[in-house]
Amino acid sequence: MPWRLEFDSSRIRTPWWTPIVSVALALVLCAIFIYANGMNPVTVYSKMIKGAFGTSYGITETLVKAIPLLLCGLGIAVAYRISVWNIGAEGQLIVGAIAATAVTIYFPNLSGFWSILLMLIFGVAAGALWGLLTAIPKTHFGVNELITSLMLNYVALLALDYVTFGPWKDPQGFNMPGSPVFTDAQSLPVLGATRLHIGLIFALVAVVIYYLMIRFTRWGYELRLIGANPNAARYAGIHINRHIIIVMLISGGLAGLAGMAEVSGVSHKLMQGISPGYGYTAIIVAWLAKLNPLGLVVTSVLFGGLIVGGFSVQTIGLPSSISEMLQGAILFFLIAGDMVTRFRIRRGA
Amino acid sequence: MDFVTQLLIAAITAGTPLLLATLGGILNERAGIIQLGAEGLMLMGAVTTCIVFIRTENLGAALLASVGVTAALGLVHAFLSITLRANQTMSGLAMTLFGSGFSAYLGKSISGNPLPGMLPRLHLDFLKPVPVIGDIFGNLDVLTWFSFVLVIVLHLLIHRTSWGLHLRAVGDSPATADVMGVHVRLIRYGYVTVGAMLIGLAGADMVLTVAPTWNEGLTAGRGWIAVGLVIFARWNPVRALLCAYFFGALDSLGFRMQLLGSAIPPYFLKMIPYVVTILVLMYLGYRNRNKPSGTPESLGVPYIREQRF
Numbered sequence: 001m002p003w004r005l006e007f008d009s010s011r012i013r014t015p016w017w018t019p020i021v022s023v024a025l026a027l028v029l030c031a032i033f034i035y036a037n038g039m040n041p042v043t044v045y046s047k048m049i050k051g052a053f054g055t056s057y058g059i060t061e062t063l064v065k066a067i068p069l070l071l072c073g074l075g076i077a078v079a080y081r082i083s084v085w086n087i088g089a090e091g092q093l094i095v096g097a098i099a100a101t102a103v104t105i106y107f108p109n110l111s112g113f114w115s116i117l118l119m120l121i122f123g124v125a126a127g128a129l130w131g132l133l134t135a136i137p138k139t140h141f142g143v144n145e146l147i148t149s150l151m152l153n154y155v156a157l158l159a160l161d162y163v164t165f166g167p168w169k170d171p172q173g174f175n176m177p178g179s180p181v182f183t184d185a186q187s188l189p190v191l192g193a194t195r196l197h198i199g200l201i202f203a204l205v206a207v208v209i210y211y212l213m214i215r216f217t218r219w220g221y222e223l224r225l226i227g228a229n230p231n232a233a234r235y236a237g238i239h240i241n242r243h244i245i246i247v248m249l250i251s252g253g254l255a256g257l258a259g260m261a262e263v264s265g266v267s268h269k270l271m272q273g274i275s276p277g278y279g280y281t282a283i284i285v286a287w288l289a290k291l292n293p294l295g296l297v298v299t300s301v302l303f304g305g306l307i308v309g310g311f312s313v314q315t316i317g318l319p320s321s322i323s324e325m326l327q328g329a330i331l332f333f334l335i336a337g338d339m340v341t342r343f344r345i346r347r348g349a
Numbered sequence: 350m351d352f353v354t355q356l357l358i359a360a361i362t363a364g365t366p367l368l369l370a371t372l373g374g375i376l377n378e379r380a381g382i383i384q385l386g387a388e389g390l391m392l393m394g395a396v397t398t399c400i401v402f403i404r405t406e407n408l409g410a411a412l413l414a415s416v417g418v419t420a421a422l423g424l425v426h427a428f429l430s431i432t433l434r435a436n437q438t439m440s441g442l443a444m445t446l447f448g449s450g451f452s453a454y455l456g457k458s459i460s461g462n463p464l465p466g467m468l469p470r471l472h473l474d475f476l477k478p479v480p481v482i483g484d485i486f487g488n489l490d491v492l493t494w495f496s497f498v499l500v501i502v503l504h505l506l507i508h509r510t511s512w513g514l515h516l517r518a519v520g521d522s523p524a525t526a527d528v529m530g531v532h533v534r535l536i537r538y539g540y541v542t543v544g545a546m547l548i549g550l551a552g553a554d555m556v557l558t559v560a561p562t563w564n565e566g567l568t569a570g571r572g573w574i575a576v577g578l579v580i581f582a583r584w585n586p587v588r589a590l591l592c593a594y595f596f597g598a599l600d601s602l603g604f605r606m607q608l609l610g611s612a613i614p615p616y617f618l619k620m621i622p623y624v625v626t627i628l629v630l631m632y633l634g635y636r637n638r639n640k641p642s643g644t645p646e647s648l649g650v651p652y653i654r655e656q657r658f
Contacts, residue, residue, distance in 0.1 A: 033451075033454075085438055087442065137627060137631050137634070141631040141634035141635050141638075142634040142638065143627070143630040143631055143634050144580070144630075146385060146438070146576075147573060147576060147577045147580075147626065147627075147630065148627050148630070150570065150573045151570070151573065151574075151577075151623040151624070151626050151627050152623075152627075153570075154569070154570045154620075154623045155623050155624060158617075158619050158620050159616070159620075161616050162614055162616035162617070165616075166614060166616075280446060283442065283446075284446070287439065318454075318457075319453060319454055319457040321449075321450050321453035321457070321565070323450070324446065324449060324450025324453065324454075325450035325451045325453075325454050326450070327446055327447075327450065328389075328443055328444075328445075328446035328447025328448070328449075328450050328451065329447055331439070331442065331443035331446060331447070332425070332429075332440075332443045332444075332447060335429060335435045335436055335439045335440055336433055336435060338435065338436075339429075339433040339434055339435045340433060343433075
């Protein structure tokens with residue numbers, strides 16, 4: 001053979017442009033499907049971009065969607081650092097939202113400050129507990145965290161159905177499922193007349209803390225060590241199980257915070273479809289950012305735009321699931337791209 | 350028919366898609382490739398079946414199309430994990446995400462439309478007089494019978510033939526298999542593709558038996574339960590049958606208790622299969638803590654020929 005593909009295992013770092021190329025190729029692939037379905041892909045994409053970034057309303061909506069993506073993506077990134085594949089952010093977000101709503105049901109007359117503080121504590125604690133339910137089976141029983149965390153997503157979703165159809169259903173809700181609407185004291189402050197809430201600050205603060213913790217603390221050093229070589233870390237006396245539990249607590253807690261921010265800042269009541277799959281999208285957000293904090297900010301805004309853009313194509317008769325399809329395709333090209341760049345074409349046998 | 354017989358029939362009905370998907374997963378993982386895309390593959394199999402069946406009104410064409418589409422997706426997973434040596438966990442996740450989004454996109458136009466038919470049933474009238482057996486086996490659909498045959502065939506294939514020896518060798522020790530002259534990559538490609546086809550058939554079975562219509566996300570985590578069942582069944586087809594029916598029974602037990610007007614809210618009954626999956630996996634992990642798990646030894650490890658051990 002005159003030409004040969006050779007795998008170069010020394011190339012560990014992938015070039016900076018692979019995420020960009022992956023996104024571009026995913027757009028092309030989906031364009032083909034859209035075209036085959038009898039629509040003009042240029043119209044569809046420009047509609048999506050205009051919907052997400054074209055107006056000031058679109059931009060604030062995109063940022064509103066970026067908040068839970070950033071929080072969940074950050075949590076997922078922390079766990080992925082030591083190869084703990086948490087895909088349960090969706091469920092952790094939902095239980096966070098349920099727990100925050102519990103505060104409004106059982107302590108209805110707190111002042112604004114105490115109400116929000118208690119909702120924060122409950123939301124984070126519930127998410128962290130849900131993360132613990134994934135961590136303990138893994139560390140003590142050797143159960144694959146992918147299965148556990150995903151099963152718990154369905155359990156959380158059913159729990160949401162139970163409270164919104166059952167005990168917490170709003171008596172003044174015209175028989176629609178959902179909790180009573182939150183009071184002003186139970187709602188996060190928003191920016192002016194937009195829906196952009198203070199959760200954005202929570203998320204950005206969390207990003208800075210993540211960066212500082214990973215970069216400058218002993219804990220962050222140990223995480224990086226486990227991520228680079230688990231066996232070496234074990235020989236160095238690092239308790240990997242303890243780290244698994246800690247990262248799952250953080251991962252779940254951040255998703256729980258996202259859930260609290262969603263109910264308190266956006267929907268102002270607990271209801272069906274509190275998350276259009278934020279927990280799943282956040283997996284791609286974290287991977288596309290290569291677990292890098294600044295990258296996480298960029299990718300969560302990008303994917304927030306993808307969700308808003310997905311909604312905006314509904315006006316031309318397309319389902320919003322088109323954005324999910326794009327997300328899956330992006331992930332495919334991303335993992336392929338990570339590996340393709342490690343091959344080299346060589347001449348000769 | 351008494352309650353137990355009805356429950357057994359329901360367990361087989363609800364368990365057949367789980368069984369097919371689990372068998373597909375077993376083939377994948379016996380060859381050393383993790384398949385976490387089962388949920389997405391089942392959805393793609395289901396939506397393809399619905400679209401082709403509604404358009405052509407031909408059941409055979411619908412089944413062929415769904416198997417064809419999932420075979421193509423299986424090849425994508427095989428290419429990523431075997432040729433490119435990519436992260437198999439992430440490739441499976443991508444398959445699930447893409448499958449749920451793409452199936453929703455494709456199925457939008459036919460969502461809620463009834464299918465022109467269901468799976469044909471084999472009426473075995475000579476079994477009718479036999480009390481319980483007749484009730485259970487006298488009126489099963491063709492895919493269920495196919496799954497029975499498949500369990501036997503796969504059991505014999507894996508444990509009694511030289512092909513099965515090659516399959517196990519490829520999953521346990523690809524380097525040894527390679528030295529023996531077995532074509533590791535070709536065998537892995539083959540089983541990943543066939544495994545994906547079986548998982549696609551599981552999706553087809555779901556829409557062709559109980560409620561013959563497409564709804565977005567109708568598998569509701571069955572694909573993931575099948576991923577768990579592969580572990581319960583310890584990569585063994587006969588155990589897969591028992592495990593799948595056990596979960597089929599759990600699934601329909603919740604539904605039946607709801608029909609009987611149980612005091613427990615239906616949401617909690619629906620949680621049973623998911624919670625039991627976790628609990629059984631924990632129990633198995635505890636029981637087997639000092640034993641080899643039965644996992645194919647090279648599961649998830651890409652085989653690189655240049656590196657010999």
